[in-house]
Amino acid sequence: MDRFNEILDSIAGVVWGPYVLIPLLLGTGVYMTVRLGGLQFTRTAAALNLGLIRRQDEGASGDVSQYRALATAMAATIGTGNIAGVATAISLGGPGAIFWMWMSGIFGMALKYSESMLAVRFREVDGNGNRNGGPQYYLTKGLRGRFLSPLGVVLAWAFTIFTIIASFGIGNMVQANSMSEAMNDTFSIPDWFTGALVAIITLVVLVGGIKSISSAAARVVPIMIIIFIVAQVWVLAAFVDQIPDAIGAIFTDAFTGSAAAGGFTGAAVIAAIQFGLARGLFSNESGMGSAAIAAGAAQTSHPVRQGLVSMTQTFIDTIILVTLTALVIVVSGAYTQTDAAGEALTGVRLTSAAFNEGLPGNIGGYVVALCLLLFALTTLWGWSYYGERAIERAVGTRAILPFRLVWVVMAFVGATIPLATVWTFADIMNGFMVIPNLIGILILSGLVARETRAYLKFDPKLRATQAEIDEHFADDPDYQQWRTHEKQMDVEAAADRRRQSS
Template sequence: MELIEKIVSTLSGIVWGAPMLVLLVGTGIYLTVILKGMQFWALPHAMKLIFHKEHDGEGEISHFAALMTALAATVGIGNIVGVATAISLGGPGAVFWMWMTGLVGMATKYSEAVLAVKYRQKGHHHGFKGGPMYYLTYGLNMPKLGMAFAIFTALAAFGIGNMTQANAVATILETQMSVPTWVTGVVLLTLTAVVILGGIKSIGRFTSFLVPFMILVYVAVSLVILCMNLDKLPHALSLIFYHAFNPIAAGGGFVGATMAAAIRYGVARGVFSNESGLGSAPIAAAAAKTNDPVRQSLVSMTQTFIDTLVVCTMTALIILISPFWEQGVSPGVITMQSFTMYLGSFGTIVVVLSTALFAYSTILGWSYYGEKAFEYLLGERFIRLYRVLFIAGVMVGSMMKLEFVWNFSDLMNGMMAIPNLIALLLLSKVISSETNRYFTSRK
């Protein structure tokens, strides 16, 4: 077992090395160029479309519900711990590169959704099916690559989208509130079953309530702290912009960081946070009720903006106006200590509950991604079996040590990105054509 763990850890490091990060960001830059920077000038229009309802469109859930399902999967513990890790290892400049990754990632997220809706297929009993496995199969006639993507997604869903999230909730509730892990497991298992057994409509309804609530509370509390410390914000922002292009020296407990480290960890954490290029979010976009691929894709694009440029930014600024990031404090507790410093025990409660809710929402979002991958591989008749197995995985994850599962999940996430990026690059003309058609017709 030790040998297997070592092999998986090594492979994960190779897959998520510099070439993958360059490919992910490079694809985003390429798509930004061919789409003429549409994520910038079309963002106001995209925001308006979030609440637009297409009563005559085909699909199962609204634009808003599809967005909330995708956000449920991406706004996770990475927005709390991941940002702290980026700053601890890459310095304040990592935040700048996280922003850059988010900005180009918006074009990637948009493009994935265009293809997902355009090439989605109608199921016999369960509405529409879509995502990279379908645009690889029907858009590029590469069913083997589609099958590979589905396998990686189904496996990743049980890891990064299930057991590791349940474990994170159980661990923080045990350490901060002395809640036994088995109790957390039973509660999470029950809550997960209640939602996912009803399928995408049930998931969409629940996440449409949960996700806005948890994001608004987290951002509101963060803004209160930032307003209490307006005098410190200019310095925090100057650290971000200056150290994006200049190394930061060691001091206190901080070990220092080069510009290369800032880029590496900023880009890596940005990609892990918003999942642009991984191919997960377009699976939810394909279920949206719409007659136009571009309309839902514009809504999907706002997911990366909200996740990286809003939620991650709140966490980063609060960390940088507090002293803990310079004192060698573990990334796992930097955010909590920063909130606690300004709000006392209330700050601790906010971070604990945010971690729990973010992780739970990730379980719900990824349950649907894994289900659609499972359906692609084995057919609709096995969906109920998948849901039962997924629910059982929540209990297992709550009570086990999961270092191996984390590494395996990272590997599967990276493997998902490879066929998806191939499809985005080879179908870029389709993406550009659909975009030009939509905006020309609006004029």
């Protein structure tokens, strides 16, 4: 088993090393940012207004509102990466790793926009009348031609297989294990009890599919974010005089490396880059293609609008939540502390120590445990939808119910067994999901840029109604093709639901 773990570590080191995913992710993010005119800098405010304030496009086709699609994606994304991932990046790469997490977020917003826009642009309807979108669809439908079509099929199948495997790892067992570990360490709750409770709650949520998942996410996600932010701001208020130095250390160490301090052994620049970008993707999933699956179910009047709403997920996750967690860890100096055995703190223990430094009494560990429970539970729900859509694409709708049952069982298993090997394997599968997705985005970048420019020139503030959009793009063949297909899917979906109810 040790030899197997060494092999997995070697593979993960290559996949997440400086020659594969790091340049591919950062390079593609920069490229799409340029092609899209830096829309993450100019359209985020309008996108936040549409997704969080107005929340839906009236009269648009789809299964769930834009807000609920966003909440589902955020449920899957805001998880252990925002608590343990940030701490791991700092403990291994120093404060400078946070700068590179920011880079993954800033340029990742262009990737999140692109994959979500494409998910709506090429989505389909399944036998149950539900909208399906994501890389497994736009890789086959978007890549056309004598040479590109076979490539698209191969990439789509690769993404589908990697998603199914990754969903049971990072989306299921790892999350359940994190919850049981936190509950055991903080409240002495037995692992089997946590596993059983998580399994029962998850079964109830999954019964109704995307509508039930998105409804639960829409209720829980805002609560957990507010709790986490209030605790973070409280700690920062206690160390307000240290914030300028912490920000300075983040920028300086990103390019010079970090000196040893206390229990922290120091880190080279390459470590800051590697762990910052890797943990950044783990946190925001930009470029992975997973959030595009949730976007494919959204009710939206134009693919560009949903792409922009989905883009805000990365902004909230990385630019807001990751930044606050990182500042808490750095200003408190917790990353330089050691435990009773003289070992440097890392992961959840590091984040808990940082919160304990600024919150009254010793409640920091309890707050982190509660947030971890909520974050991991909602991640488990969101990733169940990703895995379900992938298994439906591979096998058909008949596989959905068995998948949900297996998902619930594996959540219990994950909560009750050690998962060191699963963590590494999940990291590898996540990386493998990125590769076919980014290849597809690069090939389809011309279409993404063209349709984005056309729409934003007409409606830069995202306020147009469905009727106004239809009228403006009446002579646009690309839009008319998409709109006609959307209407056909509405008819098919209604027929499927009538057939099921009869």
